[in-house]
Amino acid sequence: MISGKHLSLCLLLATLPALAAESDPAGAARAMALVRTLARPAPARTAYTEVRFVGMLDRALVLRGEMTWLGGGRLQRSVVTPYPETTTIDGDTATLQRGQRAPQKFSLGRAPELKDLLGSFVALLSGDALALARNFTLHAYGDQAAWTLDLAPRDAAVARRIRDVSVDGSGKTLRCMRVDETDGDTTFTLLGPLGDAKLPDAPTPAGLATLCAGA
Numbered sequence: 414m415i416s417g418k419h420l421s422l423c424l425l426l427a428t429l430p431a432l433a434a435e436s437d438p439a440g441a442a443r444a445m446a447l448v449r450t451l452a453r454p455a456p457a458r459t460a461y462t463e464v465r466f467v468g469m470l471d472r473a474l475v476l477r478g479e480m481t482w483l484g485g486g487r488l489q490r491s492v493v494t495p496y497p498e499t500t501t502i503d504g505d506t507a508t509l510q511r512g513q514r515a516p517q518k519f520s521l522g523r524a525p526e527l528k529d530l531l532g533s534f535v536a537l538l539s540g541d542a543l544a545l546a547r548n549f550t551l552h553a554y555g556d557q558a559a560w561t562l563d564l565a566p567r568d569a570a571v572a573r574r575i576r577d578v579s580v581d582g583s584g585k586t587l588r589c590m591r592v593d594e595t596d597g598d599t600t601f602t603l604l605g606p607l608g609d610a611k612l613p614d615a616p617t618p619a620g621l622a623t624l625c626a627g628a
Contacts, residue, residue, distance in 0.1 A: 437552055440551075440552040440553060440554070441546070441550070441551050441552065443553045444542075444551035444552055444553035444562055444563075445542040445543075445546060445551060446542075447553045447560060447562060448536065448537065448540055448541070448542035448545055448551070448562070449540050449542050450540065450585050451537055451538070451540045451582075451585055451587065452539060452540025452541075453482070453538060453539070453540070455482055455483055455484035455485075455539070456481050456482065456483050456484065457481065457482040457538045457539070458479055458480070458481045459479070459480050459481075459538070459587070459604050459605050459608055460477075460478075460479055460480075460604075460605075460608030460609050461477070461478060461479065461480050461602055461603060461604050461608045462475065462476070462477050462602070462603040462607070462608055462609070462610065462612065463475070463476040463477075463478075463600060463601070463602045463603075464476075464600065464601045464602075464603070464612070464616055464621060465598070465599075465600045466598060466599045466600070466618055467598050468596065468597055468598060472615060473615070473616050473617075475495075475612065475616070476492050476494070476495070477492070477493055477494045477608075477609075478490065478491045478492040478493045478494075479491050479493070480534065480538075480604075482534070482535055482538035482539055486502070486503065486504045486532075486535060487501070487502060487503050487504075487535075488501070488502040488531060488534055488535050488538075489501045489502070490502075490531075490534075496511070496512070497511070497512050498510065498511045498512075502521070502531050502535075505520055505521050505522055505528065506518060506519075506520060506521065507519055507520075507521055507531075525568060525570050525571050526566075526570075526571045526574040526575050529548045529549070529566060529568065529571050529575075530575070530578070530592065532544065532545075532548060533545060533548070533549065533564065533578065533590075534590075537580065537587060537590075538587075545564070547567075548566065548567055548568065548571075549564035549565055549566055549567060549578065550564070550565045550567060551563070551564060557583075557584055558583055558584070558627075559581070559582075559583055559626065559627050560581070560582055560583070561579055561580065561581050561582075561626075562579065562580040562581075562582070563577065563578070563579050564577070564578040564579070564580065565577060565578075566578075573595060574594060574595060574596075575592060575593075575594055575595070576593045576594060576595045577592075577593045578590065578591070578592050578593075579591045581625040581626060581627070583627060586605050586606065587604045587605050588603070588604060588605060588606065588607050588625055588627065589601060589602065589603050589604060589607060589621075589624075589625035590602045590604065591621075591622070591625065599618055601618070601621045601622075601625065603621075603624070603625070607624065607625070610624070
């Protein structure tokens with residue numbers, strides 16, 4: 414009979430061939446090592462500013478708030494402006510609280526792309542490289558002063574909605590996450606030192622990309 418400890422080890426080892434089979438194994442290994450350096454003890458909090466460029470809107474939608482990894486698979490994302498809202502993730506369940514309204518719960522299984530994106534924040538804040546690599550292929554480039562981590566969705570259903578995810582940082586600090594959707598919409602999430610950054614009245618994707626790169 415296989416013990417629980419040995420079974421867990423076997424399951425972990427079973428994931429390694431898939432990770433080693435990346436088209437760029439050296440880049441994937443570098444990305445895994447980079448993610449591990451980002452680990453922070455829970456609760457890990459960071460201010461954020463989210464800028465959404467949506468095709469049907471004339472101007473970018475800008476949200477500001479705080480994101481907190483609570484430990485394990487739990488993440489809390491609070492919006493302060495332009496409206497109060499708190500989303501708490503616990504595993505596959507999300508609880509949404511808007512103002513004084515009653516909380517609403519829903520399963521993230523209904524939105525696999527949202528589940529993987531929120532899971533990527535948990536993996537990055539906790540430094541869980543294996544968890545991130547289960548949902549995305551990884552590639553890192555740059556140097557310690559300014560690096561970029563590219564994430565490509567593994568799941569076909571997610572890839573139909575999300576074309577590419579890129580994360581910019583410096584040293585052990587996250588700066589930005591950019592999500593490019595297949596319909597042309599783009600979302601920038603500014604983190605850490607950029608979470609409270611003053612932005613122009615009409616931010617642009619090019620301007621935010623420059624800010625994220627630290628130029």
